[in-house]
Amino acid sequence: DQQVKQNSPSLSVQEGRISILNCDYTNSMFDYFLWYKKYPAEGPTFLISISSIKDKNEDGRFTVFLNKSAKHLSLHIVPSQPGDSAVYFCAALLRGKLIFGQGTELSVKP
């Protein structure tokens, strides 16, 4: 039972344009959502998070939007840069445990 889903396994974007990564969840008890960036053969690194009581959080080029009624969140990266190419994981926090989505591989082309 996949409680956190990232339905797009990959996304390709041109440098300078916006990247939008999507994530859906099923459990309304999740109280915090996080996005992680992961390079091959490395552990995930924290990118940005949002509390369930907020609908938007912005940090530089990264913005996370949360739509609780739709149980959907998205990560916007603008402008996208080639160095953003990586696998992005959406995760939800429940009672101290992280539940991850399957990841979306972002490729930003120069």
Add this chain to the structure above:
Amino acid sequence: GAVVSQHPSRVICKSGTSVKIECRSLDFQATTMFWYRQFPKQSLMLMATSNEGSKATYEQGVEKDKFLINHASLTLSTLTVTSAHPEDSSFYICSASPANNEQFFGPGTRLTVL
């Protein structure tokens, strides 16, 4: 700050042998450490949660006798895969958490069982 290391980064072993993976928090004390497993193109799946000095709590479907976890100090946790089989081949990642719930991830260990 908040650096977590794992050793080894890669291990290849024969079927039936046991493999120990170490996870260390280098510059902070970790109240809790987590062990995850990731199969190719899949999400990180939480295997177990360990608190220093107490027994690990395993997620449903994870065999505690096969995946032995020891959290002997506030900076070290070990995962031992006992009697490893090819289906145990995976990417194992640990994370360490100080008291504030934030998790810092190690670089992972690639286990290949022949």
